[in-house]
Amino acid sequence: MPIINDTIFFDEKAHGEALEKALKLTPQEVVMEIRESGLRGRGGAGFPTGTKWMLALSAKADKKFVVCNADEGEPGTFKDRVLLSEYTKLVLEGMVIGGYAIQAQKGFIYLRGEYAYLFDHLNTYLERMRREKRLGNNILGTNYSFDIEIRLGSGAYVCGEETALIESLEGHRGEARNRPPFPVNTGYLGYPTIVNNVETFACAYIVMSKGAQWFSKYGTEKSKGMKLISVSGDVKKPGVYEVPFGITIKELLELVGAEEPKAVQIGGASGICIPMSEVNRNISFEDIPTGGSVIVFNKERSMLKVLRNFMEFFVEESCGQCTPCRVGNKKLLEGVELLEEGRCSHRYLNELIELGKTMQIASKCGLGQSSPNPFISIVTNFKDEIMSNSIRGNNGK
Amino acid sequence: MIYPDKNVIVSEVEHLVEKYGFGRENLLPILQEVQRKFGFISDFAMQEIAHRLDIHPVEVYGVVTFYSFLSTEPKGKYVIRLCKTISCDIAGKDAIARTLERELGLKFGETSADRKFSLEFCHCIGMCDQGPAMLINDQVFTKLTPSKVIEIIENIK
Ligand SMILES: Cc1cc2nc3c(=O)[nH]c(=O)nc-3n(C[C@H](O)[C@H](O)[C@H](O)COP(=O)(O)O)c2cc1C
Ligand code: SF4
Ligand code: FES
Numbered sequence: 441m442p443i444i445n446d447t448i449f450f451d452e453k454a455h456g457e458a459l460e461k462a463l464k465l466t467p468q469e470v471v472m473e474i475r476e477s478g479l480r481g482r483g484g485a486g487f488p489t490g491t492k493w494m495l496a497l498s499a500k501a502d503k504k505f506v507v508c509n510a511d512e513g514e515p516g517t518f519k520d521r522v523l524l525s526e527y528t529k530l531v532l533e534g535m536v537i538g539g540y541a542i543q544a545q546k547g548f549i550y551l552r553g554e555y556a557y558l559f560d561h562l563n564t565y566l567e568r569m570r571r572e573k574r575l576g577n578n579i580l581g582t583n584y585s586f587d588i589e590i591r592l593g594s595g596a597y598v599c600g601e602e603t604a605l606i607e608s609l610e611g612h613r614g615e616a617r618n619r620p621p622f623p624v625n626t627g628y629l630g631y632p633t634i635v636n637n638v639e640t641f642a643c644a645y646i647v648m649s650k651g652a653q654w655f656s657k658y659g660t661e662k663s664k665g666m667k668l669i670s671v672s673g674d675v676k677k678p679g680v681y682e683v684p685f686g687i688t689i690k691e692l693l694e695l696v697g698a699e700e701p702k703a704v705q706i707g708g709a710s711g712i713c714i715p716m717s718e719v720n721r722n723i724s725f726e727d728i729p730t731g732g733s734v735i736v737f738n739k740e741r742s743m744l745k746v747l748r749n750f751m752e753f754f755v756e757e758s759c760g761q762c763t764p765c766r767v768g769n770k771k772l773l774e775g776v777e778l779l780e781e782g783r784c785s786h787r788y789l790n791e792l793i794e795l796g797k798t799m800q801i802a803s804k805c806g807l808g809q810s811s812p813n814p815f816i817s818i819v820t821n822f823k824d825e826i827m828s829n830s831i832r833g834n835n836g837k
Numbered sequence: 838m839i840y841p842d843k844n845v846i847v848s849e850v851e852h853l854v855e856k857y858g859f860g861r862e863n864l865l866p867i868l869q870e871v872q873r874k875f876g877f878i879s880d881f882a883m884q885e886i887a888h889r890l891d892i893h894p895v896e897v898y899g900v901v902t903f904y905s906f907l908s909t910e911p912k913g914k915y916v917i918r919l920c921k922t923i924s925c926d927i928a929g930k931d932a933i934a935r936t937l938e939r940e941l942g943l944k945f946g947e948t949s950a951d952r953k954f955s956l957e958f959c960h961c962i963g964m965c966d967q968g969p970a971m972l973i974n975d976q977v978f979t980k981l982t983p984s985k986v987i988e989i990i991e992n993i994k
Contacts, residue, residue: 515922518963553869553906554962556975592869594904597960611864613903629862670965672924678966709922735924735965749923753960759903 449527449642449668449682456649459574462537463582470541471497474644476652478664483509483600483637484707484731485806486663489644492634495624496542499632506539506547506586507609507628507635511593511600513552514708515753516733519668519680520638524551524558527642528565532588534641536575537648539586542634547588550605553595562590597757601805602635604759615761616805639668639732659685663724667732671696673705674738683723690719692734700738703822708733709750710810712817713743743822744829747814748776754811765808768799772815779819782829789819789827841875849874850885861890864900868907876952877911905959913948913955915993917941919971922961928968929981934958936983940990 462470475490496504508531512520523531535547551558566588569575577585591609593599599608603617606628627633636644643665647655656664663685669692672678676697683692689704698704705713706723707730714721714728721727737746751773760766775792778784784792796812803809819826853870857863867886871878878901887894901907919925919934938944941954948955964970967979978989 512963513961515961516924516965517961518965521963552963553904554959554972557977591866594865594869595906595959596904608865609862611861611900613899615903672965672968673927680966705923737927741927745926746923749921749926753922757960 449523449530449646449666455530455646458645458647458649459533459536460580462540462648463580463584467497467541467543470537470648473652474541474647477647477655478652478659478662479640479643479647479655480663480725481637482639482643482667482731484514484710484729486725486729489636489640492624492636493538493541495622496544496632496634499625501632503546503629503631504542504544505628505631505633506535506542506544507602507605507623507633508535508547508549508638508641509600509602509605509635510549510551510555510638511597511605512555512638513597513600514710514731514733515750516670516672516705516708516735517731518670518672519732521555521558522680523638523642523668524555525561528562530642530645531638532562532565532569532641533574534643534645535588536569536579536586537644538634538636538641540579540584542632544634545586547586548609548628549588549590550593550599550609551590552593552600554593556592559590559592566590596759597753598759598805598807601807604805605635606633613759615759616807618804637731660722660724660726662726667723667730669723669730669732669734671734671736673734673736674699674701674741675736685724686722688720688722689714689728692723693719693736696734696736698736698738700740701736702739702741703737703743703746703818705735705737705746705814706730706733707813708735709753710807710813712813713746713821714817715821718821742825743818744776744780744826747818747826748773748780750814751776751811754807758807758811762802762804762808764799764802765804765811768795768803768808769811771795772812775815779826780829784827786827793819841879843881846871846875846879846882846885850882850889854886854889859890861892864890864892864897865904868897868901872907876914877908880909883909911948911952913952915953915973916955916957917971917973918957918959918962919945920960920962920964920969921958922965924961924965925968925970930969932983933969933971933981933986936986937990940987 479489480486596614599614604614608614623633669681754769853867883897887897943956969981970979
């Protein structure tokens with residue numbers, strides 16, 4: 441049974457002095473500490489943060505960059521907004537620690553345009569850090585110098601994908617690049633760059649202040665630490681929750697006061713939708729990985745309407761660069777329309793599922809690779825409901 | 838100032854290029870400021886920016902049309918963006934959409950003739966626990982009800 445009432449982020453007293461500690465170590469030692477903690481990226485994909493930093497540290501270049509991915513565009517996710525506005529220190533000093541670890545000179549916060557109202561708050565905080573010698577030249581009297589600049593996005597979900605984000609920072613259309621090469625070698629302006637999620641930097645801060653051992657007490661074998669979950673939908677207490685990895689969906693639903701739930705969407709529009717028969721599954725990289733979006737639907741909700749909402753999102757946000765994603769999402773949306781009209785045969789539905797599987801393999805970036813997830817999981821898990829429309833269409837409206 | 842004077846654009850672009858620098862990587866911040874100041878990025882502004890940064894105007898056009906917060910058509914002084922993503926949808930976004938359309942006399946996607954308001958839908962703005970939610974320019978409004986929306990619009994008018 442995981443510990444639910446223990447918190448790291450939400451307990452100010454637990455924060456400690458991470459930057460002081462980190463700057464007394466060598467960059468290699470900082471990277472080793474992060475590696476030992478088992479910290480994995482909180483943006484969704486879960487790449488080991490220590491490994492990413494190690495690769496960037498060992499890359500030879502005269503400039504290196506740190507990017508904080510504050511694009512937070514995944515539907516249902518808002519924990520980064522809370523971290524940026526209420527736990528600013530953890531995020532920004534976590535970036536300085538990342539900068540020191542890979543020996544970068546400059547960092548960017550890529551803040552989504554929708555969060556432009558946080559710009560002044562963040563800038564004021566950066567000013568304060570410079571005054572207190574926690575940013576800028578000779579940080580805390582050491583010979584390490586590093587500065588941070590905020591860049592705003594302009595309303596494109598795909599710019600959260602790390603290579604699209606770098607394209608956008610460079611002044612281009614936010615179109616994903618082929619990988620490899622990876623940003624740790626060839627990132628911003630061709631220099632080694634680490635791109636990490638807001639929460640990952642905050643976790644790095646915690647690891648440095650409390651130690652890898654302490655951090656890895658929480659969570660599961662392959663998913664260490666706590667996770668912030670943004671909960672919305674049909675629940676009594678929506679908001680951000682800090683839970684250990686390994687928490688079951690059932691436990692989470694109880695915690696947030698889910699009201700007559702029928703389905704739970706985990707991981708936002710690009711995540712999966714599970715029925716109540718699967719609530720014993722858990723949130724972790726071993727079972728259901730997520731950047732932290734949980735949306736609960738009660739038994740009154742039409743799952744076709746939910747699915748249409750997600751598919752419209754992908755059709756509008758696809759950058760259009762590659763065919764599987766550009767055409768595939770439109771086909772899946774048309775499939776939803778046929779289902780609404782009661783004109784989608786079971787055979788055609790299976791063809792659409794196959795199309796979705798092809799998109800998962802053949803799309804160029806994570807957007808197209810994950811956009812079929814809600815389609816496949818909803819039509820599979822809620823087949824009776826979505827196949828029950830008559831030819832005139834009666835639910836789903 | 839519906840269509841800004843060319844001289845105004847020339848001096849604004851000059852000022853912005855000085856502020857941010859000549860590199861291509863400064864294109865987005867420059868475009869964002871032009872958008873904010875004039876409510877859109879005119880053909881002339883795109884040409885002027887391209888000229889100053891020494892890139893092809895088509896490159897600038899390509900970037901402007903990629904991002905939903907940048908536009909080649911004039912937008913209203915107040916751009917209202919109502920979130921249409923699922924959590925806001927189930928929290929009652931349809932009633933808010935109807936209220937906005939009625940009170941502003943606009944349909945979604947339209948800008949008022951006096952260029953005061955533009956009405957648009959947007960995707961999730963990270964306020965899903967407090968929906969329905971909308972942005973007016975950079976300001977966020979949450980837990981909307983029809984009467985709250987009426988009050989907000991009255992205050993702006
Ligand atoms: C379409 C798309 C959108 C993404 N949006 C975000 C985002 O808003 N924030 C984020 O941290 N990662 C996002 N990612 C994941 C990033 O590509 C990248 O994996 C992440 O920033 C790495 O940081 P982490 O290792 O700390 O998680 C997105 C990926 C895709 C494919
Ligand atoms: S998968 Fe979609 S978003 Fe990604 S590159 Fe292809 S078209 Fe663009
Ligand atoms: S769904 Fe509307 S703000 Fe997230």
